[in-house]
Amino acid sequence: MSSNNMTRLPLPDGRQLSTRDDGASLALHLDERALLRARRQGELLVPLELALADQAEALWLLAYWCFANEPQRQSLALQLEQVDPALLNSGLLVAEGDELRIERALFWQLPGPFLRNVSHAGYPQQMVMHASGRRHPRRAPKPVGEVYRRFDANLGAWISLRTLDIEEDLARFNRWQNSARVAAFWQEEGDLDKHRRYLQELLDDPRVLPLIGCFDDQPFAYYEAYWAKEDRIAPFYAVDDYDRGIHMLVGEENHRGPHKVASWLNALTHYLLLDDPRTQRIVAEPRADNARMIGHMQAQGYHKDKEFNFPHKRAALMIQSREVFFERCSLA
Structure with missing residues (x-):
């Protein structure tokens, strides 16, 4: 897969993502704050010590990093001990049997920080x-x-x-x-x-x-x-x-x-x-x-x-x- 080989990825709100990836594990930082550590098992990423309350932010930013760094990557396979149901309802996470994935095609449809103003999404139809x-x-x-x-x-x-x-x-x-x-x-x-x-x-x-x-x-x-x-x-x-x-x-x-x-x-x-x-x-x-x-x-x-x-x-x-x-x- 082609890669942009980034070390930093700026966010629209001024913060920056950075990573350390030695091939066996990945550490993601938001500005100077340690955000997520994950172990690699083949194509599977296993986040370590990721609290349920932190999943939404950490997994969105992980997906953004991976999909921006590898534009041809179509999905990201994860292993989590617990899953915040809100992430399944939002489409950020997809569960099929025991398999958890973040799908590129779904991820880019989530407005995230990219949409910077009011949208037509909630406007009623008449x-x-x-x-x-x-x-x-x-x-x-x-x-x-x-x-x-x-x-x-x-x-x-x-x-x-x-x-x-x-x-x-x-x-x-x-x-x-x-x-x-x-x-x-x-x-x-x-x-x-x-x-x-x-x-x-x-x-x-x-x-x-x-x-x-x-x-x-x-x-x-x-x-x-x-x-x-x-x-x-x-x-x-x-x-x-x-x-x-x-x-x-x-x-x-x-x-x-x-x-x-x-x-x-x-x-x-x-x-x-x-x-x-x-x-x-x-x-x-x-x-x-x-x-x-x-x-x-x-x-x-x-x-x-x-x-x-x-x-x-x-x-x-x-x-x-x-x-x-x-x-x-x-x-x-």
Whole structure:
């Protein structure tokens, strides 16, 4: 199995995980506090002297360390004398007979510290009518501020998402939209006044969440996450009530490239799937001739369902399912 060979793994709250692993045993520390010691028995980890009250924190952090350090690892087998039932109910632990496991595909669906703001998860469902004549769930109020943060062990950098702030982000959004590379696909060139109106309309629209992507807190990208049921894409496929769609723009030239796309596209997809567990699909509709972006998306598990005609472009319908993302994602 490939490994990132980390010695430290930062957490979004500022704390750090560190480990000592001699092949026979593993010791995990949170900052300077000894968190967990475990003996290795082949593929089995046997935590030593782990109190029931400490299991939730210790096992979550152990799983995070193992899955981030070994992106291809699919499960973590454990032996525990006692099990906190809350961990089985949450999905962190899976019990089958005498076997206890932490499954990668389940672990990454737990919000943990990655989800940094209120989510739609607990918002009740009430169907309302859109101006287009389509019924859709009433959407929760949009978050403000940072919504997602995770240390990308592959890049050695923080990837984070925050909501757009017009006063802070207007000038960079204007600069990005007026670059020839971006304009070729977005076709939204214009002055500051035009872009202020454009962004204000989106901020006022409950359908759309404008986001800024950051590496190490430096803005590099703009995204629009939208509810597909209320969007113009809805008539072109069998849309579900909680499908989300994405528009994507990388504005800073030094943050282009496949390794950067893998980081931010996985983070954006991860955030939207964490935001509401009812979301089963993420869709996108890049221009059909944007072979580079389509290739990047396919490399991260999106599939090209078909091509279709919008009034303004020939588009490719790209789809990522919750099941495929969490089975195959290379979050680290």
